[in-house]
Amino acid sequence: MMQKYDAIVVGSGITGGWAAKELCERGLKTLLLERGRDLKHGDYPTAQSDSWDLPNGGKLTREELEHYPVQRRSGYLDQPTRHLWVHDNEHPYHEESGFDWIRGNHVGGRSLTWGRQVYRWSDLDFEANAKEGIGVDWPIRYKDLAPWYDYVEKFIGVSGKSEGLQHLPDGSFLPAMEMNCIETYLTEQIREKYTDRIVTIGRVANLTMPHLGRGTCQYRDRCIRGCPFGAYFSSQSSTLPAAFATGLLDLRPHSVVKKIIFDEGSELAKGVRIIDAETMEEEVFESDLIFLNASTLATAQILLQSKSNRFPNGLGNDSGQLGKNLMDHHCYAGAQGQSDLFPDKYYKGRRANGIYVPRFRNTNAATTTGKYKRGFAYQGAGAREGWSRSIPEARFGAKFKEAALRPGKWTLGLIGFGECLPYENNQISLHPSKKDGFGLPQISIDMRWQENELAMRADMMTDAQEMLEKAGFKNIRTFDQGKNPGSGIHEMGTARMGKSAETSVLNAHNQMHGVRNVFVTDGACMTSSACQNPSLTYMALTVRAVSYAVDLWSKKALQ
Amino acid sequence: MNRREHLKQTIFAMTGLSLSMGLIEFFEGCSSGSLPEIKTIGKEELDFLDELAEIIIPQTDTIGAKGIGAAAKILAYIENNMEVPIQEDFRNGLLFWKNSYDKQFTGPLHQRSEEEKHLLMDSIANQASTNKDPYHTPFFPMLKGFVMLAYFTSEEVGKKVLAFDPNPGTFISCIDIDEHTRQWTI
Numbered sequence: 001m002m003q004k005y006d007a008i009v010v011g012s013g014i015t016g017g018w019a020a021k022e023l024c025e026r027g028l029k030t031l032l033l034e035r036g037r038d039l040k041h042g043d044y045p046t047a048q049s050d051s052w053d054l055p056n057g058g059k060l061t062r063e064e065l066e067h068y069p070v071q072r073r074s075g076y077l078d079q080p081t082r083h084l085w086v087h088d089n090e091h092p093y094h095e096e097s098g099f100d101w102i103r104g105n106h107v108g109g110r111s112l113t114w115g116r117q118v119y120r121w122s123d124l125d126f127e128a129n130a131k132e133g134i135g136v137d138w139p140i141r142y143k144d145l146a147p148w149y150d151y152v153e154k155f156i157g158v159s160g161k162s163e164g165l166q167h168l169p170d171g172s173f174l175p176a177m178e179m180n181c182i183e184t185y186l187t188e189q190i191r192e193k194y195t196d197r198i199v200t201i202g203r204v205a206n207l208t209m210p211h212l213g214r215g216t217c218q219y220r221d222r223c224i225r226g227c228p229f230g231a232y233f234s235s236q237s238s239t240l241p242a243a244f245a246t247g248l249l250d251l252r253p254h255s256v257v258k259k260i261i262f263d264e265g266s267e268l269a270k271g272v273r274i275i276d277a278e279t280m281e282e283e284v285f286e287s288d289l290i291f292l293n294a295s296t297l298a299t300a301q302i303l304l305q306s307k308s309n310r311f312p313n314g315l316g317n318d319s320g321q322l323g324k325n326l327m328d329h330h331c332y333a334g335a336q337g338q339s340d341l342f343p344d345k346y347y348k349g350r351r352a353n354g355i356y357v358p359r360f361r362n363t364n365a366a367t368t369t370g371k372y373k374r375g376f377a378y379q380g381a382g383a384r385e386g387w388s389r390s391i392p393e394a395r396f397g398a399k400f401k402e403a404a405l406r407p408g409k410w411t412l413g414l415i416g417f418g419e420c421l422p423y424e425n426n427q428i429s430l431h432p433s434k435k436d437g438f439g440l441p442q443i444s445i446d447m448r449w450q451e452n453e454l455a456m457r458a459d460m461m462t463d464a465q466e467m468l469e470k471a472g473f474k475n476i477r478t479f480d481q482g483k484n485p486g487s488g489i490h491e492m493g494t495a496r497m498g499k500s501a502e503t504s505v506l507n508a509h510n511q512m513h514g515v516r517n518v519f520v521t522d523g524a525c526m527t528s529s530a531c532q533n534p535s536l537t538y539m540a541l542t543v544r545a546v547s548y549a550v551d552l553w554s555k556k557a558l559q
Numbered sequence: 560m561n562r563r564e565h566l567k568q569t570i571f572a573m574t575g576l577s578l579s580m581g582l583i584e585f586f587e588g589c590s591s592g593s594l595p596e597i598k599t600i601g602k603e604e605l606d607f608l609d610e611l612a613e614i615i616i617p618q619t620d621t622i623g624a625k626g627i628g629a630a631a632k633i634l635a636y637i638e639n640n641m642e643v644p645i646q647e648d649f650r651n652g653l654l655f656w657k658n659s660y661d662k663q664f665t666g667p668l669h670q671r672s673e674e675e676k677h678l679l680m681d682s683i684a685n686q687a688s689t690n691k692d693p694y695h696t697p698f699f700p701m702l703k704g705f706v707m708l709a710y711f712t713s714e715e716v717g718k719k720v721l722a723f724d725p726n727p728g729t730f731i732s733c734i735d736i737d738e739h740t741r742q743w744t745i
Binding site: 048050051052055056057058059060061062063177178179180181184218219220344345346347348349350351384386387388390391392394396397398400401402404405406407 | 726
C-alpha cells in the first residue's frame, strides 16, 4: 500500500535534519528517509572510552582495515569511530581518478563526525563567478542569506569572535573559546607585522554555555565519537529532536532511494521508490514535496538514476549540468614550526577547536595576485608536543623517561583550505556496467585538481612559512601532502544553482528548474566552493528553501 | 670519530658510565652481524622484550614499561595491526639481539648491570642509525615506538603517572607550570 506524506526528505545528515525540522515545524507530515541504520542520540558506545579501554591502542587491526580501503585514507578511522564509517566493499563506487568519498551511512550521517567549523560566506564568494566569468553566477547574494544564517546560528549554537571583516561576516556568536598562549602570541605578531590578515579563534558549532537544552562543551575532544552532552550540533542532538517534538515526523532507516518518481502529466515528482536494505523489498512513498539531502554525491546519484521519458538523462537535467562541476576544498598544505617561548606555560582541557586565518589573497585590489584566482584560509592550532615527539630520538633510560612525561616544546601549524573552481569535467556519472549490492549503478567519479588549485597550494606553504618566520618560530617546515580530491570532505556541486534553466539545475530557491516540487539543499546545490567550510551555508540555504517551498505548498502551487 | 669511540662516548654521555673495551667490541660486532636462525617468539623472548622495554622506560618513582606489561601489549599490537613485513622485521630484530645477548651472557637481561643494559640498548640504537637497508625497518625505532605507545596508552600510566582527566569540563588556556609538571592528558 502506498503511503502519502506532505513532504519527503532524503537523508538525515546536517541538511536533511534541518529540512525535516523546518517542514515539521511548519505543519507538514514528513517522512525522513535514511539509507543507513538508526542511531539514536546517546548511542555513542565509545564516547566514554579511554585509550586503555580500546584494543590495540585504539588502532584498527589489519583485518578490520580491510573493510575500509577508502575510509582509511581520511586519517579519521580508528577503533572509537569505526562504526561511523561505511564498509567500502558494501558501498562501492568507481574512481576514474583518485577520489576519497568519506562517509557514514546511519541516521545523522556526517553531522556526527563533522569538523564543526562554521563560517559565513560573503559577496566576495557569491559574486566571484560572475566577475571572473567562471561557471555560472550565483542566483543569490549575501543579503538573501544573511537572515537565514542568523536563524541557523541561533539554533545550532556557534562560539566565535566578531572581527568586523566584510569578506567573513560576523554572526550570532556564543562566547568564543580562548586561545592558548602561543596562539595569542601568533595573533599579536600577525597583527603587528601584517595589515592584510588576522588570526581569530575558530568559529565552531560547540557550545560554550548551555543552549536550548543542550549541555556545554566538556573539552574532551572526542566529538567525532558522538557527544552524550549534546554539546555540538548534530542531527541527533539538535534538529531531529525538534522535528520529532512536532509529532509529524516519521523516520525510516534502511531506505535506499532507487528513484524519484516523475509524473509526466503534472510535471511534478509524485514520490520516492526505495529499496529496504534489510528485506530488499521495494516500496513507494508519495508526497507533495521532496527535499534531497542525501549528500552531494548521493543526491546526484539519485537524480541521475531518476530517468523518465521527460528526463532521459536524469531528473531535472535539461541543462546537462547534472553531475558536473564537482568541487572540494583542497587542503593538507601549509607549514608548522616550534617556539622556545613560554616554557612555563601550559593549558588544561582538550579544546575541540583551533585558530583561523581568514582568506587574505584576492580579497581586494591590494591583495590581488596574478598567480591564481580566489584564495585560501588557514586552520591551525598551537599545542605543546606530547610523548610521541620522543620516538625519533636515540635516547632512553630514566632521564629520557622524565623528559618524555613532561610537555614538549610549543608547536604551531597552519593548514590551508583552498577554493576549488567549478570545472565541467570534474564530474560524476553512472557507471555503464558496475552495480552495487542493490542492483543500482555505481557512480563513477572523475575529479582532478587543476592548474589554479596547484598554484594556490604553493602559496599555502610559503605564506604560512613566512608568517611563522616573521613571528619568530623555529624549525619551520612546509608540507604538501597532495591528497586526492574528496579528502577535504567538502564535496560540492553536481546540481548547481543558477539563474537560467539552460545552464543550471536549481533556481535561486534550490528548486529544480524543471521539477518545481523537488528541492536540493545539500552540497550538490553549490555554484562555487569559496574557501570557508560550507555546512553553515548548506543549513542556511535549506531553511530558506523550506520557507519558500512551504509557502508554495500552502498556496497549493505545487500540485 | 670512529664508530667504536662514538659508542663509548655516547654511553658515557647518556649514563655517565665507562665501559670495558671488550663489551664494546662485542656489541659493535653484533651491530653488523647476520640474522640468527629463525625461530618463534616464546617466553624467553617475551621476557627479553620486557627487559628491553624497561631499559627504555625504567621504573623510577613511577611505574616502568615492564610494570605495565609492555612486551605482551607490543606483541599483540604487532600481530594484530602491523603488515607482515613489519612483523617479520620486528621479530627478526628481536631474535637477532636476543641471540647476540645469549652469546655473551648467561642468565636473564635483568641480572645485568646498568652499564651492560645501556650498552646493549645503545648498540641497538646505533645499528638503526647506521642502517642503510631500504627494504627493512630498523629495530630500534620500532621497538621504541611500540614501547612508548604501550606505556602511554596504559591505564596505570594514564591514571597514576600523567594527570589524566577524561572530562576536563573546562578549558583553561594558559596555566603556570614548573619543571615537575607532567603532561596532564593523553
